[in-house]
Amino acid sequence: MSLLGTVLGALWAMLPAYVPNNAAVLFGEGEPIDGGRTLGERRILGDGKTWRGTVAGITAGALLAGILNLVRERASGVFGVPTAALPSFPAPAALALPVGAMLGDMMASFLKRRTGRDRGASFPVLDQLDFVAVALGLTALVVPDWFDETFTPGRLMVVTVVTPAFHLLTNGVAYALGLKDEPW
Numbered sequence: 001m002s003l004l005g006t007v008l009g010a011l012w013a014m015l016p017a018y019v020p021n022n023a024a025v026l027f028g029e030g031e032p033i034d035g036g037r038t039l040g041e042r043r044i045l046g047d048g049k050t051w052r053g054t055v056a057g058i059t060a061g062a063l064l065a066g067i068l069n070l071v072r073e074r075a076s077g078v079f080g081v082p083t084a085a086l087p088s089f090p091a092p093a094a095l096a097l098p099v100g101a102m103l104g105d106m107m108a109s110f111l112k113r114r115t116g117r118d119r120g121a122s123f124p125v126l127d128q129l130d131f132v133a134v135a136l137g138l139t140a141l142v143v144p145d146w147f148d149e150t151f152t153p154g155r156l157m158v159v160t161v162v163t164p165a166f167h168l169l170t171n172g173v174a175y176a177l178g179l180k181d182e183p184w
Contacts, residue, residue: 005085010158016065016097017135020057028053061098065089104134128164
């Protein structure tokens, strides 16, 4: 597969995991998942992790996977990229990617609280790859054959390199638009 095919395939495959955190920011608000409870003297997750945001994020990611399935055939051949470069999403993968992304973000919040960081505080590397690691791990557990076929070593490398830059860019835009309190 060409370099362009590898890059486009990697980004396409990750879109259902990239979208949930943005949707959670847009639709968040509401009851925090931890219900205000603490562990030690710090909140378990904090006010930023809400039931509504989590459901919105998972729903947005799963819906996007369905939309990508619908447009896949039309998208094939664009820039000479064959259909094989743009994976389809079986239902378990369409759900595992956004669920994993949201779980990864919650796990990062838990670690931030345990290390004394306040809501929104920067935690380099963790902030950019938490959702990716858990989304990929959960997907590998749920649909191992699809995962192995879809996330080749080349695509995994693209995801690892591109995601931090993509994450910082989208968060910077959300910050500039007043949707986030911090640009990371």
